[in-house]
Amino acid sequence: MELTATESTALTFSDTAVSRVKMLISEETNDKLKLRVFVTGGGCSGFEYGFTFDEDVEEDDTQIEKDGVALLVDAMSYQYLMGAVIDYKEDLQGSRFVVTNPNAATTCGCGNSFSI
Numbered sequence: 001m002e003l004t005a006t007e008s009t010a011l012t013f014s015d016t017a018v019s020r021v022k023m024l025i026s027e028e029t030n031d032k033l034k035l036r037v038f039v040t041g042g043g044c045s046g047f048e049y050g051f052t053f054d055e056d057v058e059e060d061d062t063q064i065e066k067d068g069v070a071l072l073v074d075a076m077s078y079q080y081l082m083g084a085v086i087d088y089k090e091d092l093q094g095s096r097f098v099v100t101n102p103n104a105a106t107t108c109g110c111g112n113s114f115s116i
Contacts, residue, residue, distance in 0.1 A: 011078070013064055013071045014087040017097060021069045030055070034063070034070035037086055037099065039077040047080065051097045 017035075025033045036054040039047050057063055060075040073081060084101040 010082045011062070011064060011071075011073065012085040013066045013069070014085055015067075017086050017088040018067050018069045020088040020097075021071075022067070024053070025069070028053070034072050035086075035097075036072040036074075037077065037081065037097070038074055039080045049099045 021035045025031060032055045033053045034055070034057070036052050038050045038052075040050055041047060054072060057070075057072060058074060062073045062075070062078050064071040064073075071086060080103060081099070081101065083103060084099050087098050087100060089096060089098050
């Protein structure tokens with residue numbers, strides 16, 4: 001399923017994250033790369049967020065396009081990320097992609113894991 005940023009109210013890809021992804025793709029000189037966000041079991045709160053770059057779009061992926069950058073989410077992860085904001089932060093803890101997830105009942109101190 002492919003959505004544009006205006007069609008997708010279930011998942012938001014922030015302008016800051018889009019800018020950072022554009023820069024990273026430019027550094028890699030591979031315009032086929034897309035940012036993939038996923039949820040796996042683990043972490044101190046039960047589930048953990050992960051990010052990777054991927055060239056391939058799987059059949060069950062939701063693809064969100066914004067300003068020429070694509071965000072991919074597999075079907076299993078999408079159910080946990082509905083309503084979430086994918087952002088990019090630079091602070092004292094370093095620079096990283098982050099998820100602000102309204103579905104998370106609890107999160108850990110580092111913000112990388114959550115529970116529903």
